[in-house]
Amino acid sequence: MPRPLPRWPLYALFVAFPIWWTLGLGDMIWPLFAIPMTVLLLRHGRLRAPRGFGLWLLFLVWMLASAIQIDTGGRMIGFFYRALIYLAATVIFLYVYNGTERDLPARRVALTLTAYWAAVIAGGYLGVLFPHGSLDTPMAHIVPQGLQSNELVAHMVNPRFSQGNPDGFWQNEPRPSAPFAYTNGWGHNYAELIPFVLVALAFLRRGPLFRLVLVLLPVSLIPAFLTVNRGMFVALGLGLGYAALRMTVRGNAKGLLTLGALLIAALGVNLAIGVEDRVADRVSNSATNETRLAVYQEAYERTLESPLFGYGAPRPSLLGEGVPAVGTQGQFWNVLFSHGFVGAALFLGWFVWLCWRTRRAPTATALWTHVVVVMTTVMIFYYGLMDSGLVIVMIAGALALREAESHPPTRPRAAPLLATPTPPRVPAPA
Incomplete structure (x- = not known):
């Protein structure tokens, strides 16, 4: 009989995340808590993995093998950190997948991630209200200064509240980023978490916690819009539109009303703070689209020179000063440049398989978690996903896989080919 998997690791990861962030451990907490989760999985007694998981395992092997391409100590630090995140995400996936509805009920998981979403909103407001702010964490006084010269480590131990130039706030700068290093990190986390919030609302239905989450939804739109994060808008539009289409096909009027109310709230906030003008100003005064496309092309062309294992980690662009490093503008391009064409094919194949395997979505929880996978499969082409x-x-x-497996499709039983026809029933005479 397998031992039950406790819930406390998920609570410690997500509900207590503000504590880890203020200590300077926000980016490292995922691999740290993967250690006790690994022990608990081993003690569980029966470790299962879904079909198709071999794609992800092959990617991990290929990713680790590409370490032979690392050429500096600084890049090895980045490679080691990314490898830990990949491995931690693997452990957390198996932990949730192996948990039963009794051990790790979907309701608890959704509420836990909703608490994390609330922390993301609080960080967004820090960036709005204190754009000049940053955090002097205890880790900043422990980590050697030599290590803090690495940009990744510096962001971990001295997290800032916003990204950009604080003096240009009304020109869309700075943009809220806390509790993440970059505004794009805030955007993709917010987009991924909204479906979990909707799942939590469906489970709560009424009560003080339901009302609190209901109030936080429109409140969260203010920092979300002030990020002027076009990728987040695209992901949410795609995800919510896809969910609305699935609900229409199923005749789910209640779900469509919920999405309609969310859309009305978004339009109200949009009108109140003039998001359209901010987005238009950012587009007209920014060359990020052209720069991104140039970096994507450079990532592809340089990977042709090292097609098997890539370069192990992002490297400076050859396009000139001020251009982002190659492999930093989208997770797919990071994997392609860092781990070669085989690594990119395995990585993308895993997400495409996950979309396909969860497409049936027999329950509301399954549908919204499937939506997260679909949105993220699009976002990997322009957002980094690390941590x-x-x-x-x-x-x-x-x-989503758990829900699909616990609600197998029902198919009508076929009649035997050689069955004797049942004679029609003759009613008895009155």
Whole structure:
């Protein structure tokens, strides 16, 4: 008889995340808590994995093998961190997938991630209200200064509240980013978490916690819009539109009304703070689209020179000063450049398989977690997923698979080919 999997690791990861962030451990908490989760999985007694999981395992092997391409100590730090995140996301996926509805009920998982969403909103408001702010964490006084010269480590131990130039706030700068290093990190986490919030509302239905989450939804739109995060808008539009289409086909009027109310709230906030003008100003005064396309092309062309294992990690662009490093503008491009064409095919194949395997979505929880996977499969082409973004989508995939397996499709039983026809029943005479 398998031992039950306790819920406390998920609570410690997501509900207590503000504590880890203020300590300077926000980016490292995922691999740290993967250790006790691994022990608990081994003690569980029966470890299961879904069909198709071999794609992800092959990607992990290929990713680790590409370490032979690392050429500097600084890049090895980045490679080691990303490898830990990949492995931690794998452990967390297996933990949720192996948990039963009794051990790790979908309701508890959704509420846990809703608590994390609330922390993301609070971080967004820190960026709005204190754009000049940053956090001097205890880890900043422990980590050697030599390590803090690495940009990744510096962001971990001295997290800032916003990204950009604080003096240009009304020109869409700075943009809220806390509790993440970059505004794009805030955007993709927010987009991935909204479906979990809707699942939590469906489970709660009424009560003080239901009302609190209901109030937080429109409140959360203010920092979300002030990020002027076009990728987040695209992902949410795609995900909610796809969910609305599925609900229409199923005749789910209640779900469509919920989405309609959310859309009305979004339009209201949009009118109140002039999001359209901010987005138009950002588009007209920014060359990020052209720069991104140039970096994507460079990632592809340079990978042709090292097609098997890539370069192990992002490297400076050859396009000139001020251009982002190749492999930093989208998770797919990071994997392609860092781990070659085989690594990219395995990585993308895993997400495509996960979309296909969870497409049936027999329950509301299954539908919304499937939506997270679909949205993320699009976002990997323009957002990086390292740390929490990858963890969230793996949790969504594990829950969607669990729901699909616990609600197998019902098919009408076929009649035997040689069955003797049943004679028609003759009513008895009155």
